[in-house]
Amino acid sequence: MDAHKTLHFTLLILAVHFSLLKASTNPDLNALLDFKASSDEANKLATWNSTTDPCSWTGVSCLQNRVSHLVLENLQLSGSLQPLTSLTQLRVLSLKYNRFTGPVPSLSNLTALKLLFLSHNNFNGEFPDSxxxxxxxxxxxxxxxxxxxxxxxxxxxxxxxxxxxxxANRFSGPITGLDLRNLQDFNVSGNHLSGQIPKSLSGFPDSAFTQNAALCGSPMQACKTMVTDPKKPGSDGAIASPLNPGNNPTNVVSSTPSSIPTNTDPNNKPASPQKTSSSKISSVAVIAIVVGDFLVLAIISLLLYCYFWRNYVKNKTRSKLLESEKIVYSSSPYPAQQAGYERGSMVFFEGTKRFELEDLLRASAEMLGKGGFGTAYKAVLDDGSVVAVKRLKDASIGGKREFEQHMEVLGRLRHPNLVGLKAYYFAREEKLLVSEYMPNGSLFWLLHGNRGPGRTPLDWTTRLKIAAGAARGLAFIHFTCKSLKLNHGNIKSTNVLLDKTGNARVSDFGLSIFAPPSTVPRSNGYRAPELSSSDGRKQSQKSDVYSFGVLLLELLTGKCPSVIDGGGAGMGCGGAVDLPRWVQSVVREEWTAEVFDLELMRYKDIEEEMVGLLQVAMACTSASPDQRPNMSHVVKLIEELRGVEVSPCHENFDSVSDSPCLSEDTLGGLSQ
Structure with a gap:
């Protein structure tokens, strides 16, 4: 027993020793202690002491034993920031809602700093140059x-x-020269600024500029032009406007007669007006003026008529196009009077509420978007139920039997993370797929939509949940019918939808079989490198894994892959890049410096999870298909990143029978 106690005591001493050694070897320890000594009169930073590791202190986060995040808000801190200027690896500094005063010291040593929040203090002096x-x-x-x-x-x-x-400061002077094109959040209200608002900032709301009496220009009141005022002696008639506050601008003579200067003689006596025959306007001149005015009005009226007529015709044509696009599938594929054609029929899958084709054709429809295989619509039936309808117009479909067999496979795939197929319609001129409607849009819009002022960012927990859900859906496709080796064939963020509860649902799976034949496949940002050559390789489960890896990189970086079908510039996706290649080049230098989405920087204690998901994504996007993990392993890796995200009904994909969803006859007809 004594030996056991001795061993326990020895281990305790060693633990304390190593803890002190780790704390003492942290190069930022002294700077933090100096800051506490000078700023923490209320002892709010009680955990800050020389006997513990600084990386475990309140408000401190570290990377590689260097302080990277210092978030000390609303702690009644005061004094100087000078001790913090030696934290050369600091990336986030937030000291909001404290009592700091005086000028901000030079921060030029903090070259790694990405976020700086010093609001709601009493700092003074000029804008910190550093x-x-x-x-x-x-x-x-x-x-x-x-x-x-x-x-x-x-x-x-x-x-x-x-x-x-x-x-809410006391800044003054103009802001005309400010040109920060990437700004998403801007506010200079409550200062003493003057002059014209630059065009680069005019897109922000007027609340960003209010309480600056001398500011003008969009979105505030228009800037006034310069006019002379001869009633003010000694001022040369100049009236200063917000365009030139405090200066004496060049006079602009008013067009009113009172402002026309008169001739004076050497004795400063006003000269008498020059008498000419034009002192009285002749009747001919009056007639000429009236005729001229009439012609001007006629020309203006004609121009306005042409302008509005052109817009009317344009809008009418546009509305007709939209109307035809909206109900484009509502005409019967085969005219009833034409002999020799057999009208198709709706084929429903088990558990689907049935309806007639006429019900679908009468439904109000709204176009959701265009993809690689056709156009998708939201259709509201007479009974109020909502479905999604995809019209396969750009697909290369063979015979009816081949189509029906493939739909039989897809229609039996049922999983919480798949968009279920409800029915299909086949006719020679028309092929429709009816599926569940997902009300919360696509991952693409959540990530890239409205990236500007007022946007609500997609938080990390939601991103990780979507990644796990999409991985489970794709793994189910891969392993539910092993004999067929099914693959999705078109993984991208526009094909990951969210249902009413926010769960990720994979859509448009299995349609790549209908892709038009091409000697050189069209490349896009999700396509695996082995598919970009002209050797005739087909989509495979390993190419799906690559595409899913690109989707994970999209979640992590907030950037778009190089090409997005149905997305692109104008949809928040202006800076598309080759994500795998770009991430590889950046990661060689530093894991978190440039890779991760800036919108994720506001969340604490997630860097380990982000790096873990980045490692999964990089494994998925390996250039060699054999080096990529299978989707069941990807699911396990993602769910292990955060225990609470593990699915309650985790599927053991490897134990799924060879073909639980199909008969042997169907398998034989579809084996390729």
């Missing part, structure tokens, strides 16, 4: 302080800046 040298900065918030002076044009050096909040 901030303009932090070229990696994405978010800057100096609002609700006592800063004064002008906003320097060196701020334009911060080319990555997404947030600039300077409201």
């Amino acid at each position: 901030v303009s040298s932090l070229f990696r900065l994405y978010r800057l918030d100096l609002s609700f302080n006592n800063f004064s002076g002008q906003i320097p044009l060196t701020v334009n050096h911060l080319t990555h800046l997404l947030t600039l909040k300077l409201e």
Whole structure:
């Protein structure tokens, strides 16, 4: 027993020793302790002491034993920030809602800083010049302080800046020279700024500029032009407008007679008006003026008539096109009077509420989007039920039997993470697929839609949940009918939909078999490299894994793959890149510096999970198909990242029977 106690005591001493050794070897320890000594009079940072590891202190996060995040908000801190300027690996610094005063010291050593939040303090002095040298900065918030002076044009050096909040200070002078094209969040209200708002900032709401009496231009009131005022002696008649506050602009003579200067003699006596025969307007001149006015009005009226008529014709044509697109499938594929044609019929799958084709044709329809195999519509039936209808117009479909056999396979795939197929319609001129309607849109829109002011970012927990759900759906496709070796063939963010409860549902699976034959497959950002050659290789489960890896990179980076069907520029997807190649090049330098979506920087304690998912994505996008994991392993890896995300009904895909969904006859007809 004594030996056991001795061993226990020895281990305890060793643990304390190693803890002290780790704390003492942290190069940022002294800087943090100096900051606490000078700023924490209320002892809010009680966990900060020299006997523990700084990386475990309140508000401190580390990467590779260096302080990377310092978030100390609403802790009654005061004093100086000077001790923090030696934290050279700091990426996030947030000191909001404290009591700091005085000028901000030079932060030029913090070259890794990405987020800087100093709002709701009592800092004063001019705009901190050193901030303009932090070229990696994405978010800057100096609002609700006592800063004064002008906003320097060196701020334009911060080319990555997404947030600039300077409201409720005492900044003055113009902002005409500000040109930060990537800004998403901007506010300079409640200052003493003047002059014209630059065009690059005019897209922000007027609330971003209010309480600056001398600011003008869109979205505020228009800037006034310069006019002379001869009633003010000694001022040369100049009236200063917000365009040139405090300056004496060049006079612009008014067109009113009172402002026309008169001739004066050397003795400053006004000269008498020159008497000419034009002092009285002749009747001929009056007639000419009236005729001229009439002609001008006639020309203007003609121009307006042409303009509105052209728009009317354009809108009418456009509405007709939209109307025809909206109900494009509502005409019967075969005219009833034409002999020799057999009208198709709706084929429903088990558990689906049946309806007639006429019910579908009468339904109000709304186009959802166009994909690689046709156009999708939302259809509301007479009984109020909603379905999605895909019209296969761009697909290469062989005979009726082949189509029906393949639909039989797809229609029996039922899983919580798949969009279930309800019915199909086949006729020579028309092929329709009816499936469940997903009300919450696609992953593409959640990630890339409205990336600008007012956007609600997609949080990390939701992204991880979507990744796990989509992985489970794809794994089910791969392993539910092993004899067929089914694959999706078109994994991309527009084909991952969300149901009413926010669960990810994989759609458009199994349609790649209808892709038009091509000697050189069309490349896109999700296509596996082995499919980009002209050697005739077909889509496979391993190429699905590659596409899913690209989708994971899209979730992690917030960037678009190089080509998106149904997406693209104008849909929040302007900066498309070759994601696997770009990530590989960045990761060689640093894991988190540039890879991860900036919208994820606001969340704490997720870097380990993000790096873990990044490793899964990079394994999936391996250039060699043999080095990629199968989807059942991908599901396991993702669910292990966070225990709470593990599915309650985790499928053991490897134990699924060879063909639970099909008969031997069907298998024989579909084996390829």
